[in-house]
Amino acid sequence: VKSIAVLTSGGDSQGMNAAVRAVVRSAIFHGIEVYGVQRGYQGLLNNDLRQMDLRSVGDIIQRGGTILQTARCKEFMTAEGQERGAEILRERGIDGLVVIGGDGSYQGANKLSKLGIKTMGLPGTIDNDIPFTDFTIGFDTAVSIVVDAINKLRDTMTSHERSSIVEVMGRHCGDIALYAGLASGAETILVPEVPFDLNEVSNRMADNFRHGKRHSIIVVAEGAARGEDIAAAITKNNGIEPRVTVLGHIQRGGAPTHNDRVLASRLGDFAVRKLMEGDSGKSCGIIKGELVVTDIDTVVNTKKSFNMDMYDLALRLSQ
Numbered sequence: 001v002k003s004i005a006v007l008t009s010g011g012d013s014q015g016m017n018a019a020v021r022a023v024v025r026s027a028i029f030h031g032i033e034v035y036g037v038q039r040g041y042q043g044l045l046n047n048d049l050r051q052m053d054l055r056s057v058g059d060i061i062q063r064g065g066t067i068l069q070t071a072r073c074k075e076f077m078t079a080e081g082q083e084r085g086a087e088i089l090r091e092r093g094i095d096g097l098v099v100i101g102g103d104g105s106y107q108g109a110n111k112l113s114k115l116g117i118k119t120m121g122l123p124g125t126i127d128n129d130i131p132f133t134d135f136t137i138g139f140d141t142a143v144s145i146v147v148d149a150i151n152k153l154r155d156t157m158t159s160h161e162r163s164s165i166v167e168v169m170g171r172h173c174g175d176i177a178l179y180a181g182l183a184s185g186a187e188t189i190l191v192p193e194v195p196f197d198l199n200e201v202s203n204r205m206a207d208n209f210r211h212g213k214r215h216s217i218i219v220v221a222e223g224a225a226r227g228e229d230i231a232a233a234i235t236k237n238n239g240i241e242p243r244v245t246v247l248g249h250i251q252r253g254g255a256p257t258h259n260d261r262v263l264a265s266r267l268g269d270f271a272v273r274k275l276m277e278g279d280s281g282k283s284c285g286i287i288k289g290e291l292v293v294t295d296i297d298t299v300v301n302t303k304k305s306f307n308m309d310m311y312d313l314a315l316r317l318s319q
């Protein structure tokens with residue numbers, strides 16, 4: 001491997017910059033030329049690549065977002081688009097590509113790999129919805145942001161507004177809700193992976209107040225329900241009027257936590273070393289603290305399993 005490229009794609013996440021930095025500096029350390037692709041697959045099709053040096057990734061390890069920017073690219077969903085992308089990389093003599101992104105970005109990397117480009121995927125998304133890795137880059141920071149927001153909400157809960165519903169991101173994955181809910185002592189955590197009954201949710205809140213709880217927090221994953229709908233059902237059942245907070249995109253911003261920076265740094269370096277070994281079409285991940293690779297094909301065709309033990313624990317501790 002003489003020359004590689006790196007791109008960020010799909011939704012951005014905190015720690016993407018740290019991952020780009022690791023890919024660039026690790027490649028240069030090993031004597032490999034490295035190019036940054038601006039704006040994901042769209043930038044690849046626009047031939048928007050620039051050579052990176054050690055200094056081009058200075059002062060970014062602590063920044064949210066991605067200096068390479070990201071985009072969603074329809075053209076790359078087509079076979080012609082993918083072939084053109086592979087052709088552009090070949091013409092430039094680039095023999096490896098690191099794709100940092102979520103599920104959709106992985107699909108694109110998988111296609112390029114099948115067209116003969118050596119590709120490595122790094123799980124860059126706050127959602128933690130990529131299987132074969134315990135954590136994705138950005139997840140830890142997003143959870144910290146949610147926990148911080150819930151701490152603040154607890155402070156403002158008065159006797160009239162002592163119940164809160166916090167709607168968090170995660171798409172079809174409940175992990176942000178699960179971890180943030182457990183970490184902030186939420187009474188109820190609603191996730192797409194576990195069916196729930198709105199009557200039970202309302203009764204639980206009413207019971208909690210009867211038994212002397214002074215505040216009640218429900219964390220709901222966007223993939224499970226809308227916070228407003230949960231609030232309306234509770235009001236209808238019990239007359240309680242919970243306040244709804246939809247955290248939205250602030251969950252994707254801000255400085256990455258040290259966990260995300262360390263994860264991104266380890267995974268970025270690992271991806272480069274795997275490409276040097278001739279590996280391709282793989283997703284890099286971390287399982288029980290160990291770096292692992294898994295076929296992207298397997299990753300995109302597997303649903304991430306949900307940690308029911310942790311969910312039950314959160315319920316037990318929130319009585």
Ligand code: ATP
Pocket residue numbers: 009010011012041042071072073074076077078101102103104105106107108109111124125126127
């Ligand atoms: P996040 O989960 O954080 O939103 P993502 O990577 O899943 O990130 P997507 O918008 O789904 O975000 O995908 C990013 C880009 O990857 C798309 O705009 C498209 O260019 C490419 N892509 C997605 N799906 C495919 C596919 N099936 N084949 C080829 N390319 C794809």
